[in-house]
Amino acid sequence: MQTVYRRGFATAGIREITAAAGVAQGSFTNHFASKEDFGVAVIDHYFEQIRGVIARTLRDETLDPMARLHAYFDAIIALFADLNWHYGCLAGNMALEASEHSETIRHRLVAIFAEWSVPFADAVRDAQKLGHVRPDLDPDEVGAALLESWHGAMLRMKVERTSEPLERFRQFVLPALLGVQDAGSSPFQTRLSDRQRQKPKPKPRKQKGKPK
Numbered sequence: 001m002q003t004v005y006r007r008g009f010a011t012a013g014i015r016e017i018t019a020a021a022g023v024a025q026g027s028f029t030n031h032f033a034s035k036e037d038f039g040v041a042v043i044d045h046y047f048e049q050i051r052g053v054i055a056r057t058l059r060d061e062t063l064d065p066m067a068r069l070h071a072y073f074d075a076i077i078a079l080f081a082d083l084n085w086h087y088g089c090l091a092g093n094m095a096l097e098a099s100e101h102s103e104t105i106r107h108r109l110v111a112i113f114a115e116w117s118v119p120f121a122d123a124v125r126d127a128q129k130l131g132h133v134r135p136d137l138d139p140d141e142v143g144a145a146l147l148e149s150w151h152g153a154m155l156r157m158k159v160e161r162t163s164e165p166l167e168r169f170r171q172f173v174l175p176a177l178l179g180v181q182d183a184g185s186s187p188f189q190t191r192l193s194d195r196q197r198q199k200p201k202p203k204p205r206k207q208k209g210k211p212k
Contacts, residue, residue, distance in 0.1 A: 039098060040108050046090040047112050058119035065127035069120070069174070073150070077166055080157065088158035091116075092151045117144045124178065134179030142177055149173045 018027065032038040057063075057071035080088075087093075091112060099106040121143025127133040133142075149169060156165035 036102050036104050039094065039102065039105050043091060043094055043105070043108055043112065047116075050091075050116070054116075054119050058123055064132075065123045065130065066132055068123045069127075069146075070170075073166070073170060076154075077163060080154075080166070081163065085157055085161040085163060089151060089154045092154060096155075113147065117147050120144075120146045127178070132178075132180065137179055145177050146174070149177065 032041065053072065053075050057075055058068050060068055060071065063071060091109060094105060095109050099109060117140070121140045124133055124137070124142045124146075125139040128135050128137070128139060153165040153169040153173070157163065
């Protein structure tokens with residue numbers, strides 16, 4: 001999975017994949033009928049890890065609903081921080097790379113994103129019951145929109161290699177989607193914001209040419 005994550009599904013060849021796994025090329029064809037089937041297996045393995053994050057955050061009913069949302073975003077941001085904001089989300093990467101060329105992979109991604117949206121919707125629904133989110137919003141639609149917007153922020157993060165798109169999502173997009181003025185914050189978000197405020201400002205460039 002790491003080879004596909006770091007190199008891309010289209011770029012990573014079977015020889016490279018098997019070499020990274022320390023197995024013979026023949027073992028690949030014994031397990032997978034095609035590279036497409038391998039791609040589905042990679043997505044499933046990745047999403048199994050995401051399910052673990054969801055269980056520890058969005059499904060943690062000891063937390064209030066808004067804290068569950070922030071806990072999920074904190075966990076994902078921490079993973080990206082460890083990678084210096086490289087690579088992005090494997091499911092999102094596969095959606096961009098393979099969904100136009102493989103119906104098998106596209107259909108698997110459709111099912112995964114549908115499952116992925118549910119815990120967001122449930123957190124929104126629970127927040128509505130507590131009066132923390134506008135009651136007239138459809139929680140299923142908001143849950144889907146949260147995941148979609150978050151993936152857009154992750155894509156921008158991957159390009160810019162900075163946490164700033166993720167924090168803009170939490171500062172502006174999250175409150176707007178939930179219909180609240182302040183969606184709250186988290187310790188991780190506060191640390192990042194403090195670090196960003198402490199960045200030295202770039203020195204003004206000296207103008208070339210003689211002064212008039």
